[in-house]
Amino acid sequence: MIITTNAGHTPTSPGAGALLNEVACNRPLRDQVNDELRRRGHEVYDCTAPDDMGYPDELDRQVCIANESGATLAVSMHLNAGGGTGPEVLYWDGDDHGRALAAKISANLARALGLPDRGAKAPDDDLAFLRDTGMTALIVEACFVDSPEDKEAWDRTSWADIAAAIADGIEGKDWAKPAAPAPSPEPTPEPAPEPEHGCNETTHVVKPGDTIIIGK
Template sequence: MIINVHAGHSLKCRGASGLLDEVNEDRAVKNKVIELLRANGHTVYDCTDDNGKNQNSNLKAIVNKCNDHKVDLDVSIHLNAGGGTGTEVYVYSDNSKAKDEAERIVKNISNTLGIRNRGVKTTTKLYVLRKTNSPALLVECCFVDNATDKAKWNADKCAKAIVEGILNKSVNEHVETPTPKPQSNASSALGTYMITASDLSVRTGPGANCRRKTYEELTKNAKAHDYDKDGCLNYGTRVTVSEFNGDWAKIPSGWVARKYLKKV
């Protein structure tokens, strides 16, 4: 699957707060959801906005990020407020293609955390559900101002429940991230790198549908971070790696062997 995931609100336009803080907790859930989905072979885009100064700019930024990608599902993660208890999931209408996932998610969160199942609800008023191009759902994980919900809250367990609802199968909660073997030909991890091997052939994504490509295919009219029809990354003549914790072999939707890259 190809999936957009984002946490609601921004660091400058924060959401609900009480016994829990929505912005802190929804980002913890979002990060774990993305980790688990990627570990299970799916392409995930993080469409979270941290910079919106008000509700309108925040929502527009999120939707613009979501609509930059053609995906199977948009997932918006929030926490609720207002004195209630339990979890609920919103979709745009009863005909939404995200409704099956929504029903599984709300059931899973309720059962996992031991809180009330408030069900799947429809609304045309939520901007994210109204403006995203792909099937979308919005998860209200629990209530930030309810003592019962707070006592039973666990971000990692909630994230696992969401992922299992999306995929309709069980997944492991703890994911071990492989550590790349050190290479002697790299003096620095950060910067821009050029693909140099004329016989380069790499798998361009984690899924079974991602085909192997030759150097010529990869570099012909390709730009770094373009995606093909399978949602797989097309590696251009240059790839910039500056945001993956020094692991410059790792590109968002796949892996390139370090021996094929030269710093420029």
Template sequence: MARIVLDAGHGGHDPGAVANGLKEKDLTLAIVKHTGRLLGDYEGVEVHYTRTDDRYLSLEERAAIANKLKADLLISVHINAGGGTGFETYIYNGNVSAATVAYQNVIHAEIMKAIGNVKDRGKKRANYAVLRLTNMPALLTENLFIDNPSDAAKLKSEQFLLQVAHGHVQGIVKAFGLKKKANSTPSQPQQKASAGKLYRVQVGAFSDRKNAERLAEELKKKGYPAIIV
């Protein structure tokens, strides 16, 4: 059984980065909730959260939750700021296990596949508390830049946040060799009719058809029509 702790960065009186009408704490919580829900379709995985609502937790408290659970992996989800663009991941810049490096390699690659045409800023290391204080492999993801207008436009799309979550899920699935539940039948959300109108949504291009098919499947589960062309 793989025990995964999902950590939505910031929360409560700490909004994280704020720009373009967005707050980091809201985006990280949305991504984490999508990720946890999608992981529910797999066998052999136990999902825990550091927070599931808008509350403040110190960095030490977040690490302590994962340590108390004896988790196999902690993923801390964040949104970047500072004028750049793209996606990057971090592991601790001190002594880390071979598993930590392997998980970063696999999860980073799967997220990049899922989010399409986004700059890959690389796999990095840093002395972040949630990475330093955890007793298990820990990874921090920085999912685009909230203060970059182009990145922010993507982050305002619920479907793009689903792509980000999908990448996190596929990385965990690959890292731990998870299998889909045989009787997995996610409930279909009700779709609201809008005077017979149809809206076409393009969510990205993929070099690997299998990745496109996986995302199309997840979009259909949420009630979005998805056609691969």
């Protein structure tokens, strides 16, 4: 699959910030998801806007690069704000494929983070990234920057789990935390070596009546 992703906002147009900083979090999130998707064999293009680009130019750049990439799916990484808790994923109203992927990604993230699943949402706002991209487009709101529960969940969850949860959702699969590896078995002790007898000669026990010849 050809996929285009971006980290929403820029340092010039920084998005939300409170207990977590959106730009500081969604850059490594994009990188981890891209690495995981490429590891699975997908072709991935990054359409993140340059750091010095402000709103609305950064949005226009994201949409332009996405549309030129030939991708069939566009995913924008964000963090939410406003006092809620848990992940949600936005999709364009009327895109059934987008709704299904959004629901799967949101459920996977909720499971990975241990937070409530806010689910797939078609926003009332006419969001440019969803409206102007020429393919199925999603906005992943991974958690809330102003929720102590969400910050704790974000800090304790590994990048590997978060990236795999999103990648599995993109592939339409349920995410489950990998089982811990089984402990290694105790090594089997090696048998004690047999005592050596000269040049591996056989030991003979002398008994009464034996003739002993002494020679060189």
